[in-house]
Amino acid sequence: MTNKIMALSLKFRHFGILSLCLFNIQLWAEPVQTAVISEFLTNNSKSLKDSNGQNYDWIEISNINGETGDLEGYHLTDDPLNLTKWTFPKKEFNDNGFVIVFASGKDLKDPKKDLHTNFKLNSSEGGFLALIKPDGTTIASEFDSYPRQYEDVSFGSGYGEPREVKFMAEGDEAKWQVPSSPINGWTETSFDDSSWSSGKTGIGYDNSTKYIPHIGDGGDVKSAMRGINASIYIRIPFNLNDASGISDLTLRMKWEDGFIAHLNGKKIQSLSAPDNPIWNSTSTSNRSNENDAITFFDYPVSGPLLKGKNILAIQGLNGSMNSSDFLVSPELAGKKTDLDSPQNGYFLEPTPGSLNSQRIDGLVGDTKFNVNRGFHEEPFELEISTKTEGAVIRYTLDGTAPSQTEGTVYDSPIRIDKTTVVRAIAFKSGYSPTNIDTHTYVFPDDVVSQRTMSKSITENAKYKPLMVDSLKAIPSISLSIESPNTLNTEKERPISIEMIFPDGTKGFQENAGVTHFGGYFTNFSKKNFRIYFRAEYGTTKLRYPIYEGIENQIPPAQEFDSINLRTGSHDMIDRGAYMSNRFTDDSMLEMGHIAPHGRFVHVYLNGTYWGMYHLRERWNAAMASEYLGGSKEDYEAINANNTGSEFLQGVVFDGSGKYWTETRNLINGRTPFTSAANHIDIPNVIDFMLLWTSGNSESEFRSVGSVPLGVPFKFFIKDADGFLRNPGHPVTHNGPLNAMNRFRREGDPDYKVLLADRIHKHFFNDGAMTSNRLTARLQRRVDEVRLPFLAEAARWTNVRGGRANHSPTSWEAYQNNLLNNQLPRLTANMMARFRSANMYPDQIAPVFNQHGGSIPEGSGITMSTNTSSIYYTTDGSDPRLSGGAISPKAIAAKFDDEAPVPKDYIKNGQVWKYLDDGTDQGKLWFKSDFDDSQWASGPSELGYNEGDEA
Known part of the structure; x- marks a missing residue:
């Protein structure tokens, strides 16, 4: 040494x-002597992320006495037999006196970055965690055999409620100086200000009388400051006998025109101040409202507090040296917690890096029901229990939420003999209560006889034997809420939602928020419901495969921020017999685009049957991220409501709208087809219009996109009520953003070909818009709904102002007309309209004897057309080049009136290139010029474990 x-x-x-x-x-400089483990979290899903955005477990170390020093040489361990398992580098405490270490197992020790231990924490009962002093043997702090840990609930040393304290008040003694040159170190605690002027805060002056009552004795600086300097240095001392246990530090300021505040040499706040202030700086703006200047404004701050002398140093800034007034008057307040009697416990609100919040002794064990939610025919005795000794259970039977003061105290089994919603909570003094568990028990015979069900249906000789089966034909959603009549407002309210399957399949129950949605023209007695999953109610997402078994070309998501329960709205009475929205969503999915998935369910409200609903994905930025990648923050979502015959420009629903504005500008430019291709999904918007003009719904759309992620804006039919009627829009409609009109006017030949190609894809060769596919699509949903519609018809014979709902007979007749008349003719009708509008040529595109799939060896492929020539390729490339020229790779087909000679382009045993390492190659590998030289090769047949591979 x-x-x-x-x-x-x-x-x-x-x-x-x-x-x-x-x-x-x-x-x-030496390590501190009194560091302790103050808090830790073993199951972190949302409380704190490291610099890479990962949620690792964490440990908080506290410099409990506020000493000067660091943690160099201290050790952390989860093993009582290895006390030096992980050693601290020279890591300093933050301004609040804490250090956070992530327990990730990554063993990272750079003191300028996040620290990570070489072990992970155990959530099970009996875990061990200790902080060891640098000697390697002395235990500074330990949690030996700590209790079971819970997700996002931390554990550590807790204290009583903090008290409000004021460290500095208006009128306290201060020192001030109007500088004539730079003064080094004037913000530091050790600076000698004995030669400065003395006065009480506030410090300032005023040519009038407005500020005078707020200026302290010796604090009038007019003669020293006005006309000389726009800046003044002010130092206010205060003493602390104990700097530990201080939190929620707040700087309270009256000020005009600007200031920069320092606490013990560290800058803690500035307003209307330059980035690099000097001794004679002016404020960057004038505070014109003099009433604001004499009002205290609170600014949360973080800074080093010391035992003994502390200094708040403020550079006051005026708008100019000749300003008529100026004022700086500070106060410093916070909260003080007594740290002398810590007790271990849980914290429902983890506070990594700051003083712990209110401690609880534990969490009451969840309530358990001996009979799960579902359908029942016989009465039973319901038992509710919790494993926490001494806990009290309260329950309700009317849908309201029980609490520690509301509901019946459970002391004996509850007899359940009719459709009933049971909601229960357990609580114990000093413990966190359980969440509210809800179980709905449905007795179908009881539901059929509810007073809201029309006997014209339930007692009808034809329908009566089918009513119970009608209620059990599709899943049920049970909503439980206090005062359900208030759902007529759009205010979000807490609710319980359950999904119940008649066959006993396990559903779910979550606590969530609910609003009703829809405009004036959806003001039916039967309301649309929107369900939100938020942390304030429970889970932040519904994680359940609610569309399992309802398969489409694109698999449905399994996590949801929100979902919609649609009533049918106008489709209930005269526009489409409940099917329009589901049919258009299914159509977009079958056309190969993302669109809201959905299924039909029965809904109960506090045990009362409320009708058949369309359980539909809510399309927004969050939903887009589930299908297209990234996070919801990456996307913009646009909402355009009905305005008659044309589409509105759309308003920003999610995101900033920056890229939507760019898209609109590009569409309105000279070459929208080529210029906007990265901003708008042109094949998608074409398909949107092909579908939309095939029906008669309103001019509404939803659009989502993320230009930074390479996801151009995609379009969805927002509200398709009335779609299933004869087409009511011209096929040459301008479309969203006037895009279709702009593309036509540009006249790019590639657009004309793309438009014709999309028509050909969907309206020919068993495409999504061919008659067989259209009728099969609707038939599948009709079969799903036919039986459950009996219950809907019984519940809602009238839906608004006495207007009748569809009866089972009229509903069936409407569907039969669609299936037997309208849809079988729709394809030919639309093709005639496309050709009349010059959107599709009269020539017949090449017709293959087989469109895709496997063919027997030696059978070959034939093509036919009414034109004079066909060009084709066999390598996946387009025989037509951009602009219209024929590709040099294209082959001219030979016409022959005789029987075609088979030709095999790909035979069994053909050598294939393949990649089997699981890496994502994106979409470039589809292209003919993709470099696959590094891929493996081998003869077909390819596969594994079938026994017929080459």
Whole structure:
């Protein structure tokens, strides 16, 4: 050690005494003596992320006495037999006196970055965690055999409620100086301000009388400041006997025109101040409202507080040296917690890096029901229990939420003999209560006889034997809420939602929020419901495969921020007999585009049957991220409501709207087809219009996109009520953003071909818009709904103002007309309209004898058309080049009136290139010029474990 001191002293000898002092401080800084583990979290899903955005478990170390020093040489361990398992580098505490270490197992020790231990924490009962002093044997702090840990609930040392304290008040003694040149170190605690002027806060002046009552004795600085300097330096001292346990530090300020505040040398707040202030800086703006200037404004701050002397140093800034008034009057307040009697416990609100919140002794064990939600025919005795001794259970039977003061105290089994919603909570003093568990028990015979069900249906000789089966034909959603009549407002309210399957399949129950949605023209007695999953109610997402078994070309998501329960709206009475929205969504999915998935369900409200609903994905930025990648913050979502015959420009629903504005500008430019291709999914918007003009719904759309992620805006039919009627829009409609009109006017030949190609894809060769596919699509949903519609018809014979709902007979007749008349003719009708509008040529596109799939060896493929020539390729490339020229790779087909000669382009045993390492190659590998030279190769047949591979 002596040699090191000599060498370093010689190296810095030319810097004199100051250099040696700095050296000695750095060399002899020691670890603190009283560091403890104050809080830890073993199951972190949302409370704190590391610098890479990962949610690792974490440990909080507290410098409990506020000493000067660091943690160098201390150890953390989860093993009582290995006390030096992980060692701290020279890591300093934050301004609040804490250090956070992530327990990730990654073993990272750079003191300038996040620290990570070489072990992970155990959530099971009996875990061990300790902080060991640098000697490697002395335990500074330990949690030996800690209790079971819970997700996002931390554990540690807790204290009583903090008290409000004021460290500095208006009228306290201050020192001030109007500088005539730079003053070094004036914000530091150790600075000598004995030669400065004295006065009480506030400090300022005023040519009128407005600020005078707020200026303290000796604080009028008009003669020293006005006309001389726009800046003034102010130092206010205060003392702390104990700097521990302080939280929620708040700087309260009256000020005009600007200020920069420092606490013990550290900048903690500034307003209307330049980025690089000097001794004579002015404020960057004038505070014109004088009433604001004499009102305290609170600014949460974080800064180092010291035992003993502390200094709040403020540079006051005026708008100019000749300003007529100026004021700075600070107060410093916070909360003080007594740290002398800590007790271990849980924290429902983890506070990594700051003082712990209110402690609880534990969490009451969840309530358990001996009979699960579902359908029942016989009465039973319901038992509710919790494993926490001494806990009290309260329950309700009317849909309201029980609490520690509301509901019946459970003391014996509850007899359930009719459709009933049971909601229960368990609580215990000093413990966190359970969430509210809800179980709905449905007795179908009881539901059929509810007073809201029309006997014209339930007692009808034809329908009566089918009513119970009608209620059990599709899943049920049970909603439980206090005062259900208030659902007529759009205010979000807490609700319980359950999904119940008649066959006993396990559903779900979550606590969520609910609003009703829809405009004036959807003001039916039967309301649309929107369900939100938020942390304030419970889970942030519904994680359940609610569309399992309802398969489409694109698999449905399994996580949801929100979902919609649609009533049928106008489709209930005269526009489409409940099927329009589901039919258009299914159509977009079958056309190969993302669109809301959905299924039909029965809904109960506090046990009362409320009708058949369309359970539909809510399309927004969150939903887009589930299908297209990224996070919901990456997307913009646009909502355009009905405005008659044309589409509105759309309003921003999610995101900033920056890229939507760019898209609109590109569409309105000279070359929208080529210029906007990265912003708008042109094949998608074409398909949107092909579908939309095939029906008669309103001019509404939803659009989502993420230009930074390479996801151009995609379009969805927002509200398709009335679609299943004869087409009511011209096929040359301008479309969203006037895009279709702009593309036509540009006249790019590639657009004309793309439009014709999309028509050909969907309206020919068993495409999504061919008659067989259209009728099969609707038939599948009709079969799904036919039986459950009996219950809907019984519940809602009238839906608004006495207007009748569809009866089972009229509903069936409507569907039969669609299936037997309208849809079988729709394809030919639309093709005639497309050709009349010059959207599709009269020539017959090449017709293959087989469109895709496997063919027997030697059978070949034939093509036919009414044109004079056909060009084709066999490598996946387009025989037509951009602009219309024929590709040099294209082959001219030969016409022959005789029987075609088979030709095999790909035979069994053909050598294939393949990649089987699981890497994502994107879409470039589809292209003919993709470099696959590094891929493996081998003869077909390819596969595994079938026994017929080459």
